[in-house]
Amino acid sequence: MANSESLDNVVLELRRGVIVLAVLSQLNGEQYGYSLLKLLSDQGLEVDQGTLYPLLRRLETQGLLESVWKLEEARPRRYYVISTDGKKLLPKLKKEWADIVSVMKKMLA
Amino acid sequence: MKLIDRYVNEVGKRLLVLQGREDIEKELRSTLEDMLEERAEKEGRPADEAMEIELLKEYGSPDAVATTYNPHPYLIGPRVFPLFLKILKIVLLSTAFGMTVVMIIKLVTQTPMMGSDFTEVLGDGLGNILSTVIAASGYVVLIFAIIERTVPDLGLKEEDFKTEDWDPAALAKEPDPDSVNRGELVAEIVFTFIGLAIINEIFYIPVFTDEFRKFVPWINAAFVTEILLDIYLLRKAVWDTGTRIVKIAMEAGTIVIAGIMLYTPNVITFSSKIFENVPEDSSVDIEVVTRFFDVGVSIAFIVVIVVASFELVKAAIGLIRSFTRK
Structure with missing residues (x-):
């Protein structure tokens, strides 16, 4: 039991940073929370709602995302899109990710 | 939609944020409505209360949902x-x-x-x-x-x-x-x-x-x-x-x-x-x-x-x- 718990914890930690990168990479176009969740899920990255929605707000507070309310199909939706700061940060994050992957590939080979 | 409204209210009560409470509630409501609509489409019947209950159960207790938004799970955080x-x-x-x-x-x-x-x-x-x-x-x-x-x-x-x-x-x-x-x-x-x-x-x-x-x-x-x-x-x-x-x-x-x-x-x-x-x-x-x-x-x-x-x-x-x- 303890083993599967610590496995879960490690996996959670591993995913946490990746999700930020995934979110920033997918927000070149406007998405609302639920549509982003599905967009990520369609590409194979399952993210919990309880993780994604607060994360979007946090990234907005940090200035990496911008958001705007739009009325659509009689329902208001909050659309998020990457900000100028976010656009500056993204290539750096991508490079970090590529470095990590190449190092870990060698290490785990 | 009544249940969703009440659910959103319950989450709102548990939010400890100083600003943006209404915003979070509004976003949560629109998300839940989207999910309900999608569920109804998938099952090929109009949304009813049973469907709402099922959805809310999956989404989690208001306590759990509010916790994910609350910025201060700490009394005194690691920062200070x-x-x-x-x-x-x-x-x-x-x-x-x-x-x-x-x-x-x-x-x-x-x-x-x-x-x-x-x-x-x-x-x-x-x-x-x-x-x-x-x-x-x-x-x-x-x-x-x-x-x-x-x-x-x-x-x-x-x-x-x-x-x-x-x-x-x-x-x-x-x-x-x-x-x-x-x-x-x-x-x-x-x-x-x-x-x-x-x-x-x-x-x-x-x-x-x-x-x-x-x-x-x-x-x-x-x-x-x-x-x-x-x-x-x-x-x-x-x-x-x-x-x-x-x-x-x-x-x-x-x-x-x-x-x-x-x-x-x-x-x-x-x-x-x-x-x-x-x-x-x-x-x-x-x-x-x-x-x-x-x-x-x-x-x-x-x-x-x-x-x-x-x-x-x-x-x-x-x-x-x-x-x-x-």
């Missing part, structure tokens, strides 16, 4: 925790030390070295030390909990704690003469708070006379101004003309109060109550002890005046420099 520990240690040591000194003074002056009086004073004293230390810890926790919630993010920077991952960009910038020392401010808030508790006799130290109590409202005013100014500075992070003028006025007030108290006789006494139980044949010379404390009290006031003058001059120089820079 190192400073909290540092200040807690100082406060605990200094209050324990102070109360021990008070107890020893009582033991020496009030009781014969053994006997029932002695054990009683010792017991009371130890009890007093314990309760004071606990109360002081409570104040420190309270102050830090407030700072945790009122000082904006990125406020207390790592360089205040001298950890490894500070921002090298800070080196490239010229040191800003207007920037405040946050560690100093927090320490000042804590000690002023404890000072307030002492002079208002929440921590009971039996040395204050009615003469002293006449000054208490003035000292309270100075202390409260100090705390408010410090909290404001913590939030603003820089000194400006307004805060410097308030600081100068407050320090000037402190100097005046301390000066008047210095020349008021019997502001603090170690004689009346404390010495009434000294046995006739005691080897303690009351005259000498009283004189000793009188000098000590005068020195304390002089120290206060010197420190306040220093702070005043510092603020004044800052003010003048800020004008000459422009």
Whole structure:
């Protein structure tokens, strides 16, 4: 039991940073929370709602995302899109990710 | 849709955020409605209450959902925790030390070295030390909990704690003469708070006379101004003309109060109550002890005046420099 718990914890930690990168990479176009969740899920990255929605707000507070309310199909939706700061940060994050992957590939080979 | 509305309300009640509550509720509602609609489409029938229940059950309890949004799962977060520990240690040591000194003074002056009086004073004293230390810890926790919630993010920077991952960009910038020392401010808030508790006799130290109590409202005013100014500075992070003028006025007030108290006789006494139980044949010379404390009290006031003058001059120089820079 303890083993599967610590496995879960490690996996959670591993995913946490990746999700930020995934979110920033997918927000070149406007998405609302639920549509982003599905967009990520369609590409194979399952993210919990309880993780994604607060994360979007946090990234907005940090200035990496911008958001705007739009009325659509009689329902208001909050659309998020990457900000100028976010656009500056993204290539750096991508490079970090590529470095990590190449190092870990060698290490785990 | 009724259930979703109630659910969103329940989540809203549990949100601890100061701003953006309505926004979160609105976003949550629109998400849930989207999900319900999608579910109805998938199942090929219109959404009903059973479907709503199923959806909400999957989404999680309002407590769990609110927790994901709540920015402060900590009473005192990792950001201020190192400073909290540092200040807690100082406060605990200094209050324990102070109360021990008070107890020893009582033991020496009030009781014969053994006997029932002695054990009683010792017991009371130890009890007093314990309760004071606990109360002081409570104040420190309270102050830090407030700072945790009122000082904006990125406020207390790592360089205040001298950890490894500070921002090298800070080196490239010229040191800003207007920037405040946050560690100093927090320490000042804590000690002023404890000072307030002492002079208002929440921590009971039996040395204050009615003469002293006449000054208490003035000292309270100075202390409260100090705390408010410090909290404001913590939030603003820089000194400006307004805060410097308030600081100068407050320090000037402190100097005046301390000066008047210095020349008021019997502001603090170690004689009346404390010495009434000294046995006739005691080897303690009351005259000498009283004189000793009188000098000590005068020195304390002089120290206060010197420190306040220093702070005043510092603020004044800052003010003048800020004008000459422009």
